[in-house]
Amino acid sequence: MVQTPNKQLVLLKHILRGYPVAGEHIDVQESSIDLEAPLKEDQALLKVHTISIDPFLRGPMKGVDAGGYFPPFDVGQTMYGYTISTVIKSNIDKFKQGDVVIGITNLEEYAVISSSHPFFSFCIVRNDIKDSGLPLSYYVGVLGMPGLTAYFGFLEVGKPKKGETLFVSAAAGAVGQIVGQIGKILGLRVIGSAGTDEKIAYLKQIGFDAVFNYKKTNNMSEKLAELAPEGIDVYFDNVGGETLEAVLNNVNRFARIAVCGMVSTYNAEKDIGVHNLMNIVPKHAKLEGFAVSDYFHLEEQFTKDVVQWLKEGKLTYRESVAENIDEAAQALVDVMYGNNSGKQIIRVSDPSF
Template structure:
């Protein structure tokens, strides 16, 4: 059986380019006994992959050159001689590829609990959990507080905005362009900033949150973080989930004046969702209820065909995607 995969051909410098990747077809041959053959149905595209494509040391090892780009997928068992039957849905870390063989202990069965399987890569997966862990454990958001979220229409940001609303906060969201800002209003964001139409983000945030902010959920870094630190109220908290504006930069970027945190007894804390996986089961239970009741809405941008994984990935840094980018494999 033929399977196509997208390999990392060279390490991106600055904005990733299509030529940094290579599409390669291979013949899987017969499946070895004890292995299952899995066909990926949805493949996740994530910003963290950019850091791991770089050759420098980070919190996790770099992706290897000439190998399939690793990442989360939802697949379906198509051949097996063990207890996992063909048709079973599985979560895998098999990355940007169509079909692969795995030992049963390398994959995890998925109970979709009435949700579309692909939501377990986005709103009901690590993206959604990042928002949940960041707001509950790291920022400890309280009812009546003002929450500011950047990349607010994105996979993580859109969940952070809606959880903020559910937790009783006033929510200010920043996104690029009128369509994404309209979506934010649709999901109940109280004040919306189109950062691409603003020359002074601090002034825009002051208009959106005249009394300041209690919590900033950072997806972007840069000017957004600067503005948020300046607007922080006494005992404010900043949860750093990511800083996508710096992912294509070569080296450290200038940061905000952290002296401002002292007088306000404020706190800033980064987190890795991987350290909060103990919350996943509880979170999925809540999220299934929120989606069913309409309390949480989500958008995915679906690209058909594994050959489009580089395009979807590059789109993350250009604002091309709306919500979670996913590759669908027919």
């Protein structure tokens, strides 16, 4: 029985409010696994190459039921999330040795998945990506869950029309940068906000028409009035809170607010209320939440468009890559603070293909 080291991102302690601390609430710990041990008949063993660090991971860290989202992580257990991996061995029919798998697994170097697990349906064999010529990590980014979220949230909920004004918050993030660039492709005027000057520079570089650093802006409502003198038609909301209030002071008639997430509230010590919701009444504006899972069945259209835009150079995608699983806990904390630039990825191992 040979034990192989197996590093894992583990939840140490639930945290309902406030920012998590690496080492206190989450940490990377070394366990071990016998890669030769027999699997159960409904299991497959995966070697993980890429871990995706996404804001939604904050929810299950709270330890409370989130009403339809993922269930809480257990204390002392390995957290789960999106990964890209290769099958080492498998007792599951549709997973063969060497297959590339994208999906939700434990966040560790070697992950066992089970066909009876509730998340199993999220795990998909995607051998096509071996020859795609695109970075592997794109498949948990611009071509993965964040890409799907951006594409369908913007198109199906935001219903953009050429010539309209789009505002995107967290615009340099995993989802925001895609939304803004699709906005430009479709002929909208695109405004973005982010929290560092370096992100702001990136947004200008990829074609945003107007940008601002919200951390250096005293009055976001006035700033938006200045940058969007004709008002906002579509707001792609990644942050909620004060930014949403500022938008509600600047919406046009029949504006659509596609609510993807409200990251400003995830780590807040106190719930931040939205105080001017009444503004949607005279404007006949709409706030609509959505989850990427509503659109999984439309993935083919998404992949076709986005691969084409990437190949034509109309869409660029910035990632922040941590080169070692040891960095996973701090990387997640950094995402919560917005310290990362672009999609946060952990490179765990290199694939052999």
